[in-house]
Amino acid sequence: DAGVIQSPRHEVTEMGQEVTLRCKPISGHDYLFWYRQTMMRGLELLIYFNNNVPIDDSGMPEDRFSAKMPNASFSTLKIQPSEPRDSAVYFCASSFRGGGTEAFFGQGTRLTVV
């Protein structure tokens, strides 16, 4: 398996524009996580899914952020409208059965909002 695949690797956008980040989890994994990393706040869990269903979105910073998982092999994180403070590296991770197992992370998407 190629691991968790995220796209794009880098995204530069202007303030106010819509941004969509994409993630393909490892085949067979039933948990998917979205994290955000900044220098100030470190790695923050935004939302996670189990069997395509959002379980906990308490980490989503505000209504401008939304995440979907239409099927077991694809998830999106959307920011609309984007703001400069959204600039960060966004990581997607997946795991199998969640508890007691390891999570595999993608390479991340570096988002810059100007």
Next chain:
Amino acid sequence: DAKTTQPPSMDCAEGRAANLPCNHSTISGNEYVYWYRQIHSQGPQYIIHGLKNNETNEMASLIITEDRKSSTLILPHATLRDTAVYYCIVRVSSNTGKLIFGQGTTLQVKP
């Protein structure tokens, strides 16, 4: 999930063992200790985890004290490629699977 405390930074000479401590004094009986690391510009990478027994794999060893209030990650022969931020995470082995990251320890392996 229990909170963990790690030193912000450590140095280690190449070829020597790196011992990274973690305090988790409020750990509960059903909580595991996990270690991940993040090499610059990459996603976090799983290293090892344990409940109460010491664990060893091809990457590292995990030593958990008998009272489970602290643990040590040991990289037996550190290389320059082991320079990274190391995260100690305590979480319940439940079906949630979510990991809450602290600030971690930045390990600098020096030649």
